[in-house]
Amino acid sequence: MKDNSLPTRDRILQAAGKLFHRDGIRAVSVDAIAEKAGVTKRTLYYHFRSKDDLIAAHLQTRDEPNLALFKRWFDEAEGDVSGKVAGIFRQLAHSARSAKWKGCGFLRTSVELINLPGHPALVVARAHKKRVEDWLASTFTKAGASSEAASLARQVMLLLDGAFSVVLLHRDPSYMETAAEAAADLVRHGISNSNLSAVPPTGRTT
Amino acid sequence: MKDNSLPTRDRILQAAGKLFHRDGIRAVSVDAIAEKAGVTKRTLYYHFRSKDDLIAAHLQTRDEPNLALFKRWFDEAEGDVSGKVAGIFRQLAHSARSAKWKGCGFLRTSVELINLPGHPALVVARAHKKRVEDWLASTFTKAGASSEAASLARQVMLLLDGAFSVVLLHRDPSYMETAAEAAADLVRHGISNSNLSAVPPTGRTT
DNA sequence: CCAAGTATACCGGGTAGTGAATATACACGC
């Protein structure tokens, strides 16, 4: 019955990912995941110590690809840094038009588990968000906004997670465009302010 | 055993509110709510058709007070409109320093139930967020930014809900200050832009 | 043979929601 050639552990993760995405975390039972993976529950518990561990492992698999996607969208967008940041939001607006779009999995999972302070998935989610923020800060630094880079990165993260939440709640991707404009404004304004009191821009935007 | 003099329905809502706030929606059982309210589960089901209805009714009780709080924080803050908007975030930063703070109940509940498209609580949550956004837009209009008011209100909502999410995830209220600065920047910039091409400010701030 | 991996069948506990009966309170005829 193993129509899928992936190793068992990966098949479980893949099945869990689909179900978590579609129905949320708590709404999905271990039995359902095992069945979807074509595996018995006992096998699942051989590969993962608990459901909580499985949740964390699932988020871990999304960390790297998610960040890579943001980087690609940034690189492929036209214009200066502010335009490239806006490009991320515009690509998200595109994704959000799909009926299957469910916002940010890290955010959704965190909210569902926020009342369990030590949950391993929360650690993974926090690390992921920090990675994105750090990457943003580094691009702002490269663009010559060394003194404002950290603050700008935080502001963009606020808009990003806000857009995830608002677009998901209202199912209205136009908020993603609003976020694109706000982010571009803040970045443009922040960088020009920074350049006034900073060394001449030595960073490259490529 | 009715030490509380409230009508039964209100006592149930009060108990549900406390538990939902502390543990989330799905994590709280109807039995737990009934026990906390000092009432039999059957009585709870006399006053509310289902758990889903109870959740929606609970959110409804928070709609008006929540908006009133935002208005009060706005009115009590110093400065022009941008400063007053920032005042809301600064008050939220204060609240967020409490260990019991759990972000925005509307947002948290929505995320937990987002995979149940017709859920009554989602309707209430969307209406609440729209009410806040509409109120913001009206204050921006009064401040003379008629042409940008709607867009500014949306941008502030993005920062607001973003701040709720980010502060909750990282448990770091300083993001609320970052949001305050970003919101003030956007509002100041948006209003001055609007005034360039609008009638002289006839609106009043007080 | 042994270890990695799989299968069946089960456990204790929790879940939303219900059936049937009861208590309370107020309205009406007389």
Added chain:
DNA sequence: GCGTGTATATTCACTACCCGGTATACTTGG
């Protein structure tokens, strides 16, 4: 004033099911 009817409000006991996790035994590849 008193019985009676009726709607509201509340209780206890119960169903039918789902959940995360496990005990035990079997299969398969090196």
